[in-house]
Amino acid sequence: MKRLQNFYTEREPSILGGGFILLLIVLWELMPRLLTLPQGFSLFFTTPWKVIEACYELFVENKIQEHFYVSSIEFLAGLGLAIIVGLPLGLITGRSPNIDAMVDPFVTIFNATPRLIFLPLFILWFGIGIWSKIIIVFIGAVFPLLINTYEGVKNVDRVLVNVVRSFGANEWQVMKIVVLPNSVPYIVVGLRLAIGRAILGVVVGEFFGASKGLGFMIATAATNYKVDVVFVGVAIFMGLSLVLTMAVKKIESNLSRWRPEEAKTF
Amino acid sequence: MKLKESFAEHRRLWLGLGSVLFVIAAWEALLTYVFPVNPFFFTKPSLIAVAFKEQVIYGALWGDLAVSSKAFLWGFGFAIVLGIPLGALMGWRRKAGYTLDPFFTAMYASPLVALAPLIIVVFGVGLFAKSVLVFALSVFPFIFNTFAGVRSTDRLLINVVRSFGGGEKDLYLKVIFPSTLPFIVAGARIALGRGLVGIIVGEFYAASEGIGYAISRFGDTYRLPEMFAAIFLLMILAVALTEGMRKLESVLAPWKTTQETR
Structure with missing residues (x-):
């Protein structure tokens, strides 16, 4: 008894938290057996087990691989472009007050606006193929990266910069020796936020004017009342964003143990 | 000079x-x-200005905006009403925090927008489905920011109120609420952005009115100046709201000079 109690107190957070999620899943599974659902409702209802079955079927029948492939390409290409553009721009705006002043209005405006409103425009410009999605992923992910890199550069210790300068370093060397290593924790935070925005872009981009991709699969399944297929898609997106954000979070906490606790942001 | x-x-x-x-x-x-260039694919500021005058100043867009705001306010209102007490509970009762934190974290981190087609199929094309979408997206920043705010309340202040004989109610009103408020406002700013995403996705997906619908309709009919006018209107509103929140934040918590994330 004593040992059991010790076991519990040591792991209380994970037991309670994991238990709650398990309980919800079990309740969801048992719901149609415990209650008689109204006729119209069962049309929109599915259980976790049916979702797993649907997932297995889709996989065996080779129906999901292509959607998954297209979505990953969009995600990776958009996020990659965002990194290529966002990081250098963040470094430059952080180092040069003049360029910062000139770019700042655009960053503020675009960051406050949900970039998804440009989706119809991008579909008009780039068609319903893969490119309109890559661009929407890019424009969603680039701002968190840019802004956090900028904050990181701004927070670099002035003294360190001056020391390196006094020893005759040029701007490039200052960047390499002081600025970049110091802004890495911020960049990682930006990356985590960017991953979330990128997945959002993939999902929503594929809802409208697409013929492939997991978002497209969800949208068509919903209009055909195949609720289990909808949840297969949703579960894949959930799983991917959880794994990716948690991985980045891990890196983050390794890099910045000294930082005070902040509210979660995704 | x-x-x-x-x-x-x-x-x-x-x-x-x-x-x-x-x-x-x-x-x-x-x-x-x-x-x-071909006016069907690109447009220029002078044409947008004319369209802006027509749509915004003479009114065609305000009806759409009113429809969207209604759905937004319902969803956002419920997010506040449910999110703040839940967050406070999680912060104040240790076990409640342990129990709910992983589940809500998973929900917060996952793209709930993926459920939009299902929500619209189930609840229909209208106010209700859009409000549900806004709520689902914007409730989590309120929960987690209140949670963090309550947890970071100064223990010393709590002990002071207790030693002077203050009850549970005094604790909430005199210590916890004031010190959590800046966190909640910061959460509101994040929730605002997410709520806007909800409205726009809902209206792009299936709607017959609303600002998102207006944008996608103008896009479908190649009326680019009108489309840009609607986009600019939304941009102006979004910037005004976020900057307003930011101001409020710096008034309520002047010691917090920089924000890690925007």
Whole structure:
């Protein structure tokens, strides 16, 4: 008894938290057996087990691989472009007050606006193929990266910069020796936020004017009342964003143990 | 001379203004003189200004905006009403925090927008489905920011109130609420952005009115100036709201000078 109690107190957070999620899943599974659902409702209802079955079927029948492939390409290409553009721009705006002043209005405006409103425009410009999605992923992910890199550069210790300068370093060397290593924790935070925005872009981009991709699969399944297929898609997106954000979070906490606790942001 | 002084003083402002004006002028000039492009695919500021006047000042868009705001306010209102008490509970009762934190974290981190087609199929095309979508997206920042705010309340202050014989109610009203408020406002700013995403996705997906619907309708009918007018209207509103929140934040918590994330 004593040992059991010790076991519990040591792991209380994970037991309670994991238990709650398990309980919800079990309740969801048992719901149609415990209650008689109204006729119209069962049309929109599915259980976790049916979702797993649907997932297995889709996989065996080779129906999901292509959607998954297209979505990953969009995600990776958009996020990659965002990194290529966002990081250098963040470094430059952080180092040069003049360029910062000139770019700042655009960053503020675009960051406050949900970039998804440009989706119809991008579909008009780039068609319903893969490119309109890559661009929407890019424009969603680039701002968190840019802004956090900028904050990181701004927070670099002035003294360190001056020391390196006094020893005759040029701007490039200052960047390499002081600025970049110091802004890495911020960049990682930006990356985590960017991953979330990128997945959002993939999902929503594929809802409208697409013929492939997991978002497209969800949208068509919903209009055909195949609720289990909808949840297969949703579960894949959930799983991917959880794994990716948690991985980045891990890196983050390794890099910045000294930082005070902040509210979660995704 | 005075101009020069003013420039030196407000250098940032002038540079920013200059670069915005430059971009607009370059856009106009490029499309007028260098390559006059197909009006179906591109447009220029002068045409957008005309459309803006028609749509915004003479009113066609305000009806759409009213429809969207209604759905937004319902969803956002419920997010506040449910999110703040839940967050406070999680922060104040240790076990409640342990129990709910992983589940809500998973929900917060996952793209719930993926459920939009299902929500619309189930609840229909209208106010209710959109409000549900806004709620689902914007409730989590309230929960987690209240949670963090309550947890970071100064233990010392709590002990002081207790030693002077204050009850549970005094604790909530005099210590926890004031020290959590800045966190909640910061959460509201994040929730605002997410709520806007909900409205726009809901209206792009299936709607017959609303600002998102207006944008996608103008896009489908190649009315680019009107589409840009609607986009600019939404941009102005979004910037005004977020900057307003930011101001409120710095009024409520002047010691928090920089924010890690925007």
